[in-house]
């Protein structure tokens with residue numbers, strides 16, 4: 354249980370980052386650099402707020418997020434609510450987006466876990482009834498538009514969709530541009546421009562073979578989300594829907610365990626959807642199956658071995674986004690993101706997995722070290738895994754998850 358003062362600090366920060374207007378209410382990731390609404394950030398904020406005893410704020414945030422869902426069920430990865438196009442960071446707005454207020458991409462579907470937390474904390478049945486069909490619609494969209502005939506795993510068409518923007522495994526897949534100075538930024542925008550030429554339509558994107566990755570962390574959230582939806586539909590008494598969702602969740606889990614697994618490394622890697630080969634580049638996503646249900650004990654032990662190895666993921670302030678042994682590891686993620694520093698949203702996910710599988714002492718240890726990061730450096734965007742020094746934005750909202758660990 355977190356000390357009250359850490360929880361209180363988390364509440365104060367989440368309040369400070371609230372953005373609201375006539376028809377929206379959400380928490381910005383940070384007021385300066387990230388003032389808009391991001392899909393997985395908002396879901397993490399809702400999880401934090403629910404567990405901090407503020408279900409009403411969590412509900413407002415998820416309602417706003419889902420109100421921006423497209424009519425076909427796609428949930429945009431970034432939404433310019435209200436102040437949108439006039440805000441000072443509006444240079445990020447891309448004129449080639451079909452809708453200037455909503456990104457044409459998606460992000461990991463953490464929203465189902467947020468709704469599950471809200472339910473657990475409130476047992477608010479009318480809210481659940483209103484919201485669940487919308488969340489299910491988004492998962493249906495992912496299944497139809499992003500899985501393929503040979504696998505239930507879903508694809509991302511841009512590193513931005515994974516939430517792990519500059520993860521080293523993407524470098525090679527992005528081609529030569531990524532090797533230039535600032536090349537990853539150029540490559541990501543160039544890719545998005547080309548996706549726009551395909552109308553962001555999956556058939557055409559696949560035909561042109563620009564970029565298609567069955568990313569492990571995205572699929573872990575997809576499987577966990579399907580599992581959560583199954584349980585929640587059971588609450589609503591819809592047994593056949595619940596069973597269908599639970600079955601699909603199991604299929605996705607099995608596919609991750611079979612198709613993403615590398616027996617030599619005993620880790621999980623993304624699949625390049627164009628060639629159906631593993632991208633053998635260890636990163637935090639390689640450990641994320643630890644959060645899955647039904648993980649055989651031998652596979653659990655392998656992942657725990659990697660997590661607790663001092664030369665890989667068990668740094669002074671775990672969990673580094675890239676293992677310490679990787680040539681890509683940089684403790685201070687100055688230029689590129691997700692290439693070394695510790696991120697608290699991922700620590701929260703792994704912590705949940707450790708509890709699920711009964712590694713309670715390790716879960717406590719991870720929680721303790723995560724809280725220590727906040728004590729030392731505040732709620733930062735990410736942290737140096739060797740020293741605990743904060744990096745990126747200050748007062749970063751999803752780092753309040755430390756207070757509920």
Ligand code: GLC
Pocket residue numbers: 382387391393394516517518690
């Ligand atoms: C960065 C992160 C992404 C996050 C966004 C807003 O782009 O890589 O995961 O959603 O910032 O916080």
